[in-house]
Amino acid sequence: MTEQPAGYREIFAVREYRHLFAANLLSLIGDQLTAVALAFLVYHRSGSPLLAALTFAGSYLTWVVGGPLLSVIADRLPRRTVLIACDLIRAALVLLMLAPGLPVPLLVLLAFVANLCRPPFQSARASLLPDILDGDRYPVANGLDNIVAEITQVAGFALGGLLVTAGSAQLVLAADAATFLISAALIASGLRSCPAATRAPAEASGPWWSETTAGVRVVFGDRTLRSYLLLFWLSCLVYAVEGIVAPLAAEYGGGARTGGLLLAMMPAGVAVGGVVLTRFCGPDRRRRLMLPLAILSCAILLPIAARPPLPVVLALLFVSGLAGAFSIPLNALFGRAIPPAYRARAFGVAMSGLCAVQGLSMLAAGAAAESLRPSLVVGAAALAATLSVLTVAATWPPTATTPASTPTPTLAEANA
Template structure:
């Protein structure tokens, strides 16, 4: 029986355990995002108080992610994931206990969110670096596609839906308890995975200097690797150009089309379309082989795929905005699946944790800047010109990136499109 490409990673027993733990972790995160909001409201807080909790999480993430990459190249990645999920379990359990006993205060949530943000900074580099140790190269594209599909379905849809139902019937404290249980199950799954050692690099001297040296080596590798540096540079500009308009100006563009009374529901529909597009794009890429022109196609997907943003500021019908968001979500996720696979296949294993953390750091740094500027710029020149720039500028920059960093020549010199041999079930 012919097995679809997207399902082939599930032939590997260790991957089945890993993806089950990842699903539980994403579910818990989705529940946590909603539970925190309603817990702040129950404490009498509003947007300002919620912003303190979100800020704590963001600062913890930014502070930890680069060093998370260094640690991922020094410590067994499974061990890191167990530590991260254990920290999430403990944080959610403390929040649940304090909430259910009536002792929770806002500063407790800020501290817990900051600690969980730091834990998240260690998760992504460790997971990204662990995956190539679990799966053969030909399965990595499909595995990254599965992750890209699970994120909107589990973390952005299922988790929040369950959280809303629990809070409606019980309380945010019960939702926190569900988070703790979900993360504890994820710990259990990771614990039973087999131990996979890291490819340790020789290092001597003071531990702090050694870690800083490792971090510097990651930056040097990035700058001296043209395809990697060019893609990260383009991705940082892309995040800066599109995330602010989507996160800040999109609700107002929709309000101008449908009116204030229907704006909230229509905005939720647009975000759902973006998430569904991302899930579909990830699934389709997971079902295919990596194309021969993988760098060119990836960058063009990011660039041209965002072009529909240009019509949002001029659209007079809601369906146009929803369709545009679907296409943007589809192309962005499809390209991101290819990108994650390239890191895992072309970056040396001993360097992969650091490079993955640099990739994550780019998004973290430029996203808040984009959101901070989008509002004032939209007021100054109008929403329509901002969306026009967000849609069209990445297309031109994508072409320049491909040409300047000679990506067509590079991808032909390093082909990754070999057809895999038939694979038997692996235990």
């Protein structure tokens, strides 16, 4: 039976999703405002670009450090409770940053601890969506969330900069705390109470590290889930371009404005591609297009190695983002294929691996650009990504829709 496509009206007809959507939007805005305000505040007080950069990069580092570990919380405890607690903790920490005379190292530490709430919050939210949205509403909601995240990232940074310029970093932090408090209120009023996903006695009393390991084994012990994750991770090698955007802009004789255009093209493409895939393509067509789009998202950047004109580079980056929207239906397949008791941990593993892949690819690109022209480095990253994705495609499961029948490992097995 062919699954019927859903629209935005259908997903917003679900009350719990409306509240989750609004709460997530506020939390995303709060995250961006915190990053901008603290970067300015730390730089103003310390005069250190390194400390300012460290404060800004904390949101990415926390996924690498805390993704697999802290996502366990969202499986051990009721997910509604986790969402509310994360928002309240972040609000309290941001308000604490407003205390006058705080030493700069303490500000950086508070920012890092606040960012540690992101992995359990996002993992809990991602784990709830397959339960409250049935049929095609789940992938359509994934597409909308992706589009909103891309837009919020750009708009949040711009808004944060404007607010800091117009007022002060302290004013922005106060507004940030308010977004987390409102988010917590929306979740408390809009989501029904539900028990924790992990209910087995052995798991409830298992050691923390064993639970994390069990989540990793659920993903990598199953061929289908492993293929989903590797396709997503390896296609993101092309994001190495973000690590060398300044020298790439300089190669074309531009500065910050050119760099901003280069950075904006891929997210803009993903946003447009997300609309096209979720609004104008049915579920079956999305699944058929995933692999071709994944390959295209990487291979389309190969011509940049020949240093084409800047408008061509911008167009190629936009098309790469457009094809990169394949991750939206892929994410929906991944979420539905995971056993509910391990869903938050699996999302934590996925996000931490993604941040690690993107971070390492950017570092590698920066190192290569020390001796090679940046456009050639972008082409090399595209080649590595294309070959990697083709390797995954060659071993793609024939019917990659549900996980194999491999039994879910217990904590005792994971700890062996």
